[in-house]
């Protein structure tokens with residue numbers, strides 16, 4: 001069409017139409033393939049994936065995990081290493097022998113625990129395309145029982161102590177690993193999001209008033225989501241009341257050192273972390289933008305005390321600094337409110353452990369579910385996906401603050417989502433003030449009117465809902481991935497399956513690049529060292545993708561290349 005041709009002059013690809021099938025689609029001139037799927041062996045001696053069993057329980061800590069999400073690539077000498085999150089499980093698929101995915105034994109629970117967390121793996125491109133290097137010394141599975149340490153101001157606090165870890169310094173596992181981040185010193189940041197669902201209570205939600213208030217604000221219920229608590233007392237808060245406090249953190253992993261122990265960085269606060277977008281202030285201090293993905297929760301920023309100095313020790317950088325929370329004003333100004341014992345009236349460690357409660361005391365702006373944040377490499381500005389919010393105007397589910405319509409959250413029945421952008425004062429990401437606008441307000445210009453039709457850069461040809469994953473490429477294009485309603489009906493008609501779009505940050509133009517199989521969300525994006533391959537995550541696909549009729553659907557990372565071998569970002 002004329003529209004597609006016009007857009008093609010401004011994007012390095014011809015935009016594709018919305019799709020409703022169970023396949024992946026990419027533009028003409030591009031090819032895609034599978035890098036790795038849930039259950040693929042990462043170590044020698046592991047059997048190939050078996051669709052009848054969902055993979056052997058005994059091998060479940062030596063295969064690629066389930067539900068791929070945030071990821072980053074690292075170069076070590078001649079090796080390319082990928083660190084990638086395995087966010088959660090689809091138990092009815094992972095345990096196909098059970099009636100409904102409810103674990104029937106400790107072995108079932110262990111299998112689910114093994115399939116999640118983080119995968120670190122060497123990858124290589126050969127004549128048959130990209131694949132993990134089976135048995136590479138870099139390969140690791142950092143699952144729900146992998147040893148980690150706790151660092152920063154909350155490390156060792158009484159609220160982090162348990163019977164098996166009386167010092168409150170050593171925790172098993174990372175969970176709910178959603179988005180990711182990468183530091184300038186070459187480490188991987190994995191973000192613990194929906195940790196609450198792994199916990200249940202066999203004998204009531206006990207504990208002191210502050211602990212009980214925390215359970216409420218963070219969504220710990222008597223009924224766990226995965227049935228862990230029936231077989232693993234660590235996840236039964238009636239028995240281990242402090243265990244939930246040991247999750248909800250950002251965890252730093254050195255993918256270049258297979259012997260290194262991951263470190264939970266408590267200075268970055270405890271909430272349902274989406275991703276951790278790292279940039280540097282002009283003076284070299286480390287700035288980390290952080291979203292808390294819950295209706296009516298907040299947007300945060302961490303600023304280190306010390307500057308990053310290449311070649312010097314970096315262990316202290318994410319331990320010593322200040323956490324801030326965002327307040328947006330209706331006049332399109334905003335400010336970062338410092339969270340300190342003085343401003344919140346809370347002791348430092350407790351303020352970080354219950355960061356949501358602390359931020360409420362400062363009157364921060366309740367947001368429409370902050371998902372990924374991305375910093376533009378070519379301009380001093382940052383973007384955050386506010387994915388959707390069916391509760392705007394009501395109290396939140398989690399016992400939080402009132403959520404009035406206004407500022408960057410302008411719609412009450414926000415089914416479509418928007419992307420807010422802010423411009424730090426003085427071109428300094430560590431500054432206290434900023435200006436903001438909306439880069440895009442998703443909507444349906446065909447079926448809706450007014451604000452629900454979307455902003456002018458939303459057209460019949462690029463409609464989408466629920467922006468979630470987001471990253472800039474080195475050329476300055478903003479890639480947007482969606483996790484939304486893919487019925488293609490009603491107010492979602494014309495949007496089709498979840499998708500990946502490219503946005504021009506200067507003109508605001510947006511074009512559809514890739515569509516996922518129906519049922520899937522698109523989440524996780526990074527590039528090979530030579531930027532000739534784009535890695536894209538396909539999470540919870542429907543149908544039997546990427547296999548044949550009768551196969552279990554398998555979350556997978558795909559590779560996208562140009563057929564002519566040119567750069568893809």
Ligand code: FEO
Nearest residue numbers: 178193274293371
């Ligand atoms: Fe795991 Fe908010 O997405």
Ligand code: CA
Nearest residue numbers: 178371468469
């Ligand atoms: Ca997400």
Ligand code: CA
Nearest residue numbers: 371387468483
């Ligand atoms: Ca989402």
Ligand code: CA
Nearest residue numbers: 483521523539
């Ligand atoms: Ca997801």
